[in-house]
Amino acid sequence: MNTYRIATIPGDGIGKEVVPAGKEVLEALARTSNSFKFEFENFDWGADYYREHGVMMPTDGLDAIRNKDAILFGSAGDPDVPDHVTLWGLRLKICQGFDQYANVRPTRILPGIDAPLKRCTPEDLNWVIVRENSEGEYSGVGGRVHQGHPIEAATDVSIMTRAGVERIMRFAFRLAQSRPRKLLTVITKSNAQRHAMVMWDEIALQISKEFPDVKWDKELVDASTARMINRPASLDTIVATNLHADILSDLAAALAGSLGIAPTGNIDPERRYPSMFEPIHGSAFDIMGKGLANPIGTFWSVVMLLEHLGEFEAAKRVMRAVETVTADPSLHTGDLGGKATTAQVTAAVCALVEKVPVAA
Ligand code: NAD
Numbered sequence: 224m225n226t227y228r229i230a231t232i233p234g235d236g237i238g239k240e241v242v243p244a245g246k247e248v249l250e251a252l253a254r255t256s257n258s259f260k261f262e263f264e265n266f267d268w269g270a271d272y273y274r275e276h277g278v279m280m281p282t283d284g285l286d287a288i289r290n291k292d293a294i295l296f297g298s299a300g301d302p303d304v305p306d307h308v309t310l311w312g313l314r315l316k317i318c319q320g321f322d323q324y325a326n327v328r329p330t331r332i333l334p335g336i337d338a339p340l341k342r343c344t345p346e347d348l349n350w351v352i353v354r355e356n357s358e359g360e361y362s363g364v365g366g367r368v369h370q371g372h373p374i375e376a377a378t379d380v381s382i383m384t385r386a387g388v389e390r391i392m393r394f395a396f397r398l399a400q401s402r403p404r405k406l407l408t409v410i411t412k413s414n415a416q417r418h419a420m421v422m423w424d425e426i427a428l429q430i431s432k433e434f435p436d437v438k439w440d441k442e443l444v445d446a447s448t449a450r451m452i453n454r455p456a457s458l459d460t461i462v463a464t465n466l467h468a469d470i471l472s473d474l475a476a477a478l479a480g481s482l483g484i485a486p487t488g489n490i491d492p493e494r495r496y497p498s499m500f501e502p503i504h505g506s507a508f509d510i511m512g513k514g515l516a517n518p519i520g521t522f523w524s525v526v527m528l529l530e531h532l533g534e535f536e537a538a539k540r541v542m543r544a545v546e547t548v549t550a551d552p553s554l555h556t557g558d559l560g561g562k563a564t565t566a567q568v569t570a571a572v573c574a575l576v577e578k579v580p581v582a583a
């Protein structure tokens with residue numbers, strides 16, 4: 224019997240509602256398996272912890288989760304704490320501390336979901352966005368001087384390194400190669416950003432030679448937003464910088480029906496550290512504490528977590544349960560135009576997961 228050690232970090236806002244829901248699904252799964260189980264440890268880090276201790280997580284917090292097999296994360300963000308404090312103090316601290324340099328964001332239109340692209344079938348929209356997750360525009364390098372004076376100045380310097388770009392390109396080409404269409408689009412902005420993005424393009428070309436069976440093309444980031452809407456089927460795997468992919472993946476989630484559905488994995492492909500899985504949405508201040516959050520993004524993240532652990536059958540079973548539930552409009556939450564609660568959706572997914580026991 225395999226025991227997987229999972230750290231749960233609900234964080235703030237609806238993270239506190241969807242992460243326990245994700246844990247319930249994993250527990251339901253484990254009840255039907257005689258080949259694996261989970262050992263959960265919960266960490267109450269986030270804005271409440273900050274109000275009490277002045278930091279979002281303990282300074283040696285990474286050591287408490289370093290030996291976990293995976294992390295299930297909710298959201299960092301609170302109405303009363305500045306966003307850069309919550310984000311850098313918790314989520315980015317984990318992503319950077321564990322060098323989770325590949326952020327993977329699949330998008331599909333799930334059954335029963337009314338997506339805004341009316342001319343688009345679910346077959347047309349099946350993307351994975353690979354986001355560079357360790358440097359670029361979010362490297363954290365910069366400064367601010369002369370605060371409050373007319374001569375005040377501030378910089379956020381985008382850092383691109385050859386090592387950083389090579390590894391994310393190699394990851395993206397490999398992922399594209401593993402998908403049926405073997406198609407990769409490299410997002411760039413090398414017309415306007417003439418140093419780092421030109422290196423980005425050159426490295427894409429260099430790495431492409433290692434993957435002769437992958438078809439690839441380049442698209443400027445601004446043009447790619449139009450392409451996502453006008454020609455969704457021309458895209459499959461997409462690789463982009465930290466900022467570009469951040470924006471494109473929210474667009475992708477909305478095109479697939481809701482931010483509440485979209486999952487992500489912050490992956491350390493070398494498996495030196497635990498990888499972290501989370502819905503892409505934030506704390507959703509407008510609905511937090513009401514039991515109305517859509518837990519599907521977290522459940523899909525749980526699917527990615529299971530795949531990362533190598534539990535592919537279990538992952539498929541959770542995904543099938545999710546798709547059965549989304550196909551039923553009476554189980555849609557408010558973001559999808561329905562009236563269902565987090566608890567109802569969770570109970571429905573858990574019941575389906577438990578229905579057919581996994582083979583040993
Ligand atoms: P948000 O994702 O929290 O909310 C945007 C909109 O989508 C809101 O109307 C919200 O109700 C809705 N929504 C999001 N997830 C939903 C779900 N599961 N079910 C139903 N509706 C859902 O984004 P925001 O408003 O830009 O940010 C709020 C806070 O969250 C900020 O503090 C921000 O910094 C933080 N944030 C954190 C993360 C993270 O930790 N990964 C990501 C994004 C935003």
Ligand code: MN
Nearest residue numbers: 469470473503
């Ligand atoms: Mn984002």
